[in-house]
Amino acid sequence: MRTGLGVLAALACLCGAGHGQTVASPHLMDAPKAAECKVTDEWATPAENACYATTPDYAETMSYLKRVESAAPTQVKIEAFGKTGEGRDLDIVIVSRDGVFDPAALHRAKRPVVLVQNSIHAGEMDGKDACIALLRDMVVTKSKAALLERAVFVFIPMYNADGHERRSRHNRINQDGPLEMGFRGNGTNLNLNRDYLKAEAPETRAFMAMFHRWLPDFFVDDHVTDGADYQYDVTFTIDDGPNLPNGTAKWIDDVVTPGLEKYVDAHGHLASPTYINLVNDNDPAQGLAFNDDLPRFSTGYMILEGRPSMLVELHMLKDYKTRVTGNYEILAGLMELVNRDADKLIALNAAADKEAEAMGAHPLSNVRYPLALGWGGQTTPFLFRGYKYTRELSAVSGAMWVRYRHEPWNVSLPMQTGFKVTAETTLPAAYIIPAQWTKVIDVLAAHQVEMSRTTAAWSGDVETYRCAGMAWQEPPFEGRHPTFNGEAMHDPGRFGSCALVRERTSFPAGSAVVRLNQRLSKVAVEWLEPAGPDSAMQWGFFDTIFEQKEYGEAYVLEELAREMMAKDPKLKAEFEKKVASDPAFAGNPYARLEFFYERSPWYAANRVGLYPIGRLGSVDGIPVAK
Structure with missing residues (x-):
């Protein structure tokens, strides 16, 4: 059976399932037994040396990678791009046929860059060992040297490096090997694959700086599944929805997805071109559910960046060798395809960038922008x-x-x-964010969204939102109490409602102006529009606008209520109707008095629920630094 792995012929594994085979689910309380191997090749990877019973730890992984770098210094460069919360280096491995490692030079030469991220969930480290083997076969054994003909291969071995070192036999109950594996959360127990848009973790901030330096042409995030049991050992999905440029979606549907499925199947594995997410986990016959990647996920965030991206999910109950070699084959197939379609891919990405740069061209018009998608039925x-x-x-x-x-x-x-x-919205020409909302502005800065600052205080009529009916999740989710329900899909009903209003608003000097004439316009829109499923509002960055800070004593409101009813018979009738029809309201003295306070000018001055960010049809007249 073809494997594509240059040294597999030198490995004689004497136990465990073979390449491409399916095995029965292991007894979940038992760790896999170590395999016996006879290895005759000096360039066998650490996983191959162990007959896939184990995966190397951080130090052993970096040691092997540095050994390859020393053996092929004109083709491989390891480059740190940041630190984890616990102080470990975050690295990328750059693989280029001719020693050109500068991203600007590579883009000028029209050489597409593929960026592969591994171990964001550090118990799912299969992609790391697959990338190590593919690297070896590109530059040492040369059996895959052709994959570097034009494309450049860049990979992150261990993105969640802190979680990677929290190794245990008991981290993933539903996974067949290796003996020890890393942990899902990072050093502060954040799931990094829920942090892409809110960008709170140091790893995410480092990733954003690296990503925008490289601006890859295709992104891959390697994972291992949870969920149902089935024959496929490799499943993958590439977003193709209406929030992608039409040309990109068509290329994905017509070329990339069927091409990769065919390649993986031809190389000894069984691929599904969709992520297997059952409608009902307790009844597979009901079929497969709708999938959409929100901006909290890596692949959902790539939609905002205008870059195609692939989620790879190896099957958890297949043995480790089958999973690693399956991951190897889909990456090899993608590199082959990117080399062949290099000009097409580069042109599609350029068109996506131009589309994003034109988003603010028709401000506050009737053109609708989709913020969130659901199943069409x-x-x-x-x-x-x-x-x-x-x-x-x-x-x-x-x-x-x-x-x-x-x-x-x-x-x-x-x-x-x-x-x-x-969920949808119309688009302004720009947003203006008051200077005091530093955490909201800081997230946009981490994404390298272009912003200008006002040089003086400015007041004006702006379009904004008044929001009500919010509900917050009680148990924490990623360290917050968001208005959406954890891992559930976007639920506008739970979020409440935000209505567009025009308000006279004052903005201090230093307020941020974000124009929608830039490549990262979609990032700004999804972060600043309240109804966006991963917006700053949904994640709780604006919770304080729903807090009432001024109140009235009961004896004051008693007088106010009588004065208001005397002046407004309709208000009196509305109050009496609510008392008669709502027993809970009728029995709550505070609510009855609050009814009048909320309809008074004193409550309006609280600005409860008034979104502080302005939507601008033009930046003319605003004192903005040049």
């Missing part, structure tokens, strides 16, 4: 290669229990397809 038949299973009522959980039998079950299932817009 359609289904498409999907030939699912699963396993036969039984369902029975569990005496333990009280729910239906699915038991897989590992006999092939090839069946056509409905897959939820099509998109509908669940």
Whole structure:
């Protein structure tokens, strides 16, 4: 069976499943047993040396990579791009055919850059060992040297390096090997793959600076699944929705996705060109659910950057060798495709950048911009290669229990397809953010969004939002209490409602003006529009605007209520109707008095729920630094 791995012929693994085979689910309370190997090649990777029973730790990983760098210094360069919270170096490995390691020079030469991120969830380190093997075969054994003909391969070995070193046999109960693996959270227990837009972790801030220095043409994020059991050992998905430029989406659908599926299948694995997310985990026959990547995820964030990106998910219950070699093959297939379609890819990315730079060209018009997408209601038949299973009522959980039998079950299932817009907005020419909202501005700065600062105080009528009906999540999610429900998809009903209003607003000197005539316009819009599923508002950066700071004593409000009802019979009738129809309101003295306070000029002065950011149709007349 073809493997594409240059030294596999020199490895004789005497136990464990072979390449491309499926194995029964391990007993989840047992760690995989170490394999016995006879290795005859000096360039076998640490994982190969262990017959895939183990993965190297941080020091051993970097030692092997530096050894390759020393052996091929004109083709490989290791470059630090930041530090983790615990002080470990964050590195990229740059692989170029001719020693050109400068991203600006590579872009001038029209050489596409592929950036692969590994171990963001550090228990899912398969991509790291796949990239190490692919690096070796590109520059040492040369069996994959052709993949560097035009493209440049850049990879992050261990993005969540702190989590990578929190190694244990008990980090992932639902994964078949290796013996020890890293942990999902970083040093402060943040999930880095929920941090892309809010950018709070030091790793995320370092990533943004590195990403914009390199501005890769194609991005890959390597993972290992949770979820159902099935025959596929490699699943992947590439976003192709209406929030992508049409040309990019068409190339993905017509060329990239079918091409990679064919390549992986031809190299000894079984690929699914969609992430397997069941409608009902307890009933696989109901089919596959709709997937959309929000900006909190790496691949969702890449939509805002205007770059195609692929989520790779190896199957958790396949043995480690099968998973690593499957990851190897899809990366090799992508590099082959990027070399072949280099000019097309570069042109598509340039067109995406121009589209983003023109977003503010028709400010406050009726043109709608989609902030969030949902399932459009359609289904498409999907030939699912699963396993036969039984369902029975569990005496333990009280729910239906699915038991897989590992006999092939090839069946056509409905897959939820099509998109509908669940949140949208019109676009301004620019936003203006009051200087005091430093944390909100700081996130945009971390993303390297272009901003100007006002040189003097300015007041004017601006379009903004007044928001009400908010609900916050009680248990923390990524260290916050957001207005969305954790991992659930965007739910506008939970978020409440924000209505556009015009308000006379004052902005101090040093306020940030963000024009939508730049490549990162989509980043600014998704962060600053309240209804964006990962906006600053949704993540709780503006929670204080919903706090009432001024109140009235009961004896004062008693007088106020009587005066207001005497002057306004309609208000009196509204109050009496609410008392008669709402028992909870009628029995709450505070709520009854607050009814009048909220309708008074004193409450309006509190500006409760008034969004502080202005939407500008023009920046003319605003004192902005040149």
